[in-house]
Amino acid sequence: MIALEKLTKVYGQGPSAVTVLDNLDFSVAAGEIFAVVGPSGAGKSTLAQCVNLLERPTSGSVVVNGENLSSLSEEKLRIARRRIGTIFQSDGLFSRRTAAENVALPLGYLGVTARESKKRVTELLDRVGLSSRANHYPHELSGGQRQRVGIARALALRPSILLADEATSGLDPESTTSITTLLKELRDDLGLSILFITHEMETVLKVADSVARLDHGHIVESGRVVDLLRDASSPLGLALNPVRVPLAGGLDEAAWVVSYTSSAVPTDWVTRLSSALSTPVSLLGASIETINGSVVGNATIGLRASDASAVVAAAAALGLDARPGVLAPVPASAAPDAASDAAENAAPDAAPDAAENAAREPAEVAA
Amino acid sequence: MSVLANNQVPLADIPALVFPALGETLIMVGIVMAIVVVVGIPLGSIIHNLAPGGLFENPALHQVLSWIVSIGRSLPFLILMASIVPFTRFITGTNIGIAAAVVPMSIAGIAFFTRIVENSLRSVPPSLVRVAKASGGSRLQIIRTAQLAEAIPSLIGGLTINTIAMIEYSAIAGTIGAGGIGYVAVTYGYQRFDNTVMGATIIILVATVALVQVTGDRLVRMTTPHAATASGRRYARRIARADIEAANATSPA
Numbered sequence: 001m002i003a004l005e006k007l008t009k010v011y012g013q014g015p016s017a018v019t020v021l022d023n024l025d026f027s028v029a030a031g032e033i034f035a036v037v038g039p040s041g042a043g044k045s046t047l048a049q050c051v052n053l054l055e056r057p058t059s060g061s062v063v064v065n066g067e068n069l070s071s072l073s074e075e076k077l078r079i080a081r082r083r084i085g086t087i088f089q090s091d092g093l094f095s096r097r098t099a100a101e102n103v104a105l106p107l108g109y110l111g112v113t114a115r116e117s118k119k120r121v122t123e124l125l126d127r128v129g130l131s132s133r134a135n136h137y138p139h140e141l142s143g144g145q146r147q148r149v150g151i152a153r154a155l156a157l158r159p160s161i162l163l164a165d166e167a168t169s170g171l172d173p174e175s176t177t178s179i180t181t182l183l184k185e186l187r188d189d190l191g192l193s194i195l196f197i198t199h200e201m202e203t204v205l206k207v208a209d210s211v212a213r214l215d216h217g218h219i220v221e222s223g224r225v226v227d228l229l230r231d232a233s234s235p236l237g238l239a240l241n242p243v244r245v246p247l248a249g250g251l252d253e254a255a256w257v258v259s260y261t262s263s264a265v266p267t268d269w270v271t272r273l274s275s276a277l278s279t280p281v282s283l284l285g286a287s288i289e290t291i292n293g294s295v296v297g298n299a300t301i302g303l304r305a306s307d308a309s310a311v312v313a314a315a316a317a318l319g320l321d322a323r324p325g326v327l328a329p330v331p332a333s334a335a336p337d338a339a340s341d342a343a344e345n346a347a348p349d350a351a352p353d354a355a356e357n358a359a360r361e362p363a364e365v366a367a
Numbered sequence: 368m369s370v371l372a373n374n375q376v377p378l379a380d381i382p383a384l385v386f387p388a389l390g391e392t393l394i395m396v397g398i399v400m401a402i403v404v405v406v407g408i409p410l411g412s413i414i415h416n417l418a419p420g421g422l423f424e425n426p427a428l429h430q431v432l433s434w435i436v437s438i439g440r441s442l443p444f445l446i447l448m449a450s451i452v453p454f455t456r457f458i459t460g461t462n463i464g465i466a467a468a469v470v471p472m473s474i475a476g477i478a479f480f481t482r483i484v485e486n487s488l489r490s491v492p493p494s495l496v497r498v499a500k501a502s503g504g505s506r507l508q509i510i511r512t513a514q515l516a517e518a519i520p521s522l523i524g525g526l527t528i529n530t531i532a533m534i535e536y537s538a539i540a541g542t543i544g545a546g547g548i549g550y551v552a553v554t555y556g557y558q559r560f561d562n563t564v565m566g567a568t569i570i571i572l573v574a575t576v577a578l579v580q581v582t583g584d585r586l587v588r589m590t591t592p593h594a595a596t597a598s599g600r601r602y603a604r605r606i607a608r609a610d611i612e613a614a615n616a617t618s619p620a
Contacts, residue, residue, distance in 0.1 A: 052501045078503055086501040091494050096517055096592055105512065106502035137592035157503065 001193050002051070002084075002161045003027035006060035009046055009217075020046045022217040023060070028193040028210075030160065033183065035196040035208035035225075037236075043217045044197050048165040051195060052086045053077055064161055082106070085154030087167040092150050093138040099149045100125065100134040106156045124152040128182060144175030151182065155190075162186070162194045168203050176200075180207040201240050205291055211236065226294045230261040230321075241298060246285030246325075249302030253282060256301050257325035258315060263295045265319040270301070276314040279304045300325055376555065381567050384551060389571055392547035395465050395472070395540070396533045402469070403476040403529065408522075410436075410477065411484025412510050420493070422506050439478030444536050447471055448543065468545030472536050479532060483525030487518040520591040527583025531576050538572070548572060 009021040020043045028034040038044050049055040051062060053069055061070045069080045093102050100121050107117040125131050128148040138146055147167060154162060164183065168176040180203060187194055196207055204211050205225065212222035213236045221228075221236040228237035249255055266272060274281040282302035289296050303311060308324065315322035376384060414436070416422040417429035442450070448471040455470040456462045491514055499513035515522070541549025548568050556565025 049497075054497055054500055078500075078505065081501055082503040084501075086498075088494065088498055088501075091492060092498045094495060094498075094513070094517060096519065096590070105499070105504075108512070109499075109502055109504040109508050139593040153502070 001027060001029045001032075001065065002195065003063040004051070004060065005063060007047075007050060007057050007062065008059045009043075009050055009055065010058040020217050021050065021057070024214075024217075024219055026212055026219065026222060028161075028195050030191045030193050031187060032210065033187055033194040033196055033208050035198060035204040035211040036214050037198060037201060037204055037211060038214035040199060042214045044199070044214060045165070047214065048086075048163060048197050052084050052163050052165075053081050082110070082157045083159050084161045084163055085157065085159035087147070087150045087154045087162065087164045089166045090143055090146055090150075090170055093146055095138055098135050098137055099130060099141065099145075102138070102149050103152045103156055105153060110157065120156065121152075124155055125149075127155070127186075128152045142175070143171050144178055147171065147175070147179050148182065151179070151186070155186070160192065162192045164194060164196045164198075166198055167196070168198065168200065176203055177206065183207060205240055205289075209292060211240070213239075225291060226261055226296070229291065229296050230259070241287070241296065246300035247282075249282050249284050250304075252304055253302035254304075254306075255284065255325040256303055256311060256315075256322050258297075258299045258301055258320050258322045260297045260320050261294055262319050265295070265297065269318050269320060270299075272318055273301075273314060273320070276317065277303070277306055277311065279306055375559075375561050376564055378563060381563065384555070384564065385548070385567050385571055388546065388548045388551040388568075389575070391465060392534065392537050392549070392575075395468055395537050395545065395547055396530065398465075398469050399472040399476050399533050399537075400526075400530055402473045403480045403533075404526070406473075406477045407480030408484055408515070411481040412488065412515065414481065415485045415488040415514070416506075416510065422496070422509060436478050436481050439474055440482065442475075444471070444475050444539050445542075447475055448540060463544040465546055468537065468540035468543075468547075472533060472540060475536060476529060476533055480525065480529050483529060484518075484522065487521035487525055488514050490521055491517045520587045523583060523586045523590060527580060527587075530579050530583070534572070534576060534579070 004024050004026055007021055007024040008019065011018050011020055024047070026034070036044060036047060046055065050057050050070075053062065057070050061068045063069070064080070064083055067080075069077065069083075072080055094105070097105070103121045103124050104117050107120060112120070122131070122134070125134050128151055130145060130148050130152070133141060133145060133149075138149070141149065150167070162183075167183075168179050171179065183194060183196070184207065186192055196204075198204065208225055210222065210224050211228065212219045214220070221234065223231075223234075223236075225240065228234045229241050231237050246255070260269075270281050270283055284300045284302050286297070286299035288298075312322050410432075414429060414432050417425045417432065419426060419429075421429075439447075448468075451471055451474070452462050455467050458470055459466040461467050495513040495517060496509055499509040504512065537545070537547050538549025538552065541547050541551070542553050544550065548571060552565060552568040555561045556568060
């Protein structure tokens, strides 16, 4: 496992000093994938450089399996780095080395014999599914394949910690999925602690067990992904699960936001809720996903005027968390089709700004 | 005029005059280039890594070394050669002949190549140094694998330019009796108005330079994996052109 203890990085001195990382405290257990998200300029790259010890922290420490690495001498630090495998952004491969030669790089530095190195490289390329591309040069590989080579190289020295620094940035969605799947497999097989630094919220949902949001060098929020998604008051949870604009309900309907994170909730809860309240339930917008084995459901429903406490109670009986919501501000003349278009348009770019959108929405409705 | 005409070398004797001279030129350039590579690559790597952001950053030492190289680069070769005669004599015991020419040529060549090495290393993405560091490489391993090895096509391109410049310098050295093709061109072609010899030396020089250039270009292509495709070839050519422009921009000769 890897732990950061009061990690602080300051660039410059005196009045012009800039604190890029401020007292970061978190740890990644063996077998855990911990994501750090944040906008550009939040300090993510500096964090990555401090974790793989390319930069020394100004104060605080990086502790790997109980040993404080940040206080080691330059020479010992070089050896210590081998315990942390780093996957860089896509530009990390040596252009004049084949895939196999790129993977062999850390083995060569360590002075492993050619025969042993060859054996290990074959094993690693096989593990990431690239045996057939061993003798290809980086320019002959796709973005996803290049990143697999990067992963194989990061694993060459059998590290217990894997640092992924924007490892899926710039990849197409399919490659991103294949990389996140591979990382999860490796985590399970090798018991790795994976620190996954990214700016892509969607990728966090795919890969991480826990997540922390870094902003201006501070961790502003962190927790298990499932818990954050369940917590309606969490901006990070909202950002991870973007609020899609629901349909407009009937004029006499009140909107309710229903969420649940338990697989104990019956899949036909809409029908059950309807019969429990003896009133029709309009489904206005919903998403149901499985994230790290937990069901995460979010829905906006429309209900004919009912007693609010009765709705909450009926929902609770089904394992649902219901709270009054607001209907989408769609004029009466607008067809439902237009509203669903709006929902689709809103979805792709919702991720980074979802929290702000969510905050803004009631105001727009009021207007 | 008839006296001069009688001094003309008959066409049949030209090969016997020109080819041994070419041999001397090649020996001279070969020795110089060997020294240039052995000294220039480490020196260029050191200067590159002393610069801000380098592996062993040291602005003061970087300034000093950079100034020394700049002085070597700023003197026209003829002046450099003449001004270091005492030094040349101290090293070789003579101030004429191939041995004497090798000293100033090496100094000029090292200064030239050091800049080319620096320039080539600058064009390697700095991210590779971070990768090498994170992979546990020592400084020497990083310089070898993440800097020099990645810059090989660019270094070969620079070496080609440098070799051609040294052929040019050898001709200048010929004027002070260093022998070689330049000496033949000056003593026969220029001082005796022997146009046949002059023509022969020009043909030989053009052919030699063309051969060096073609060999260099081929080596650059062979060492550039992505040069196998059309776009890769364009890329390699662009790099070579940038190197030539950089060399011309800083060349005093």
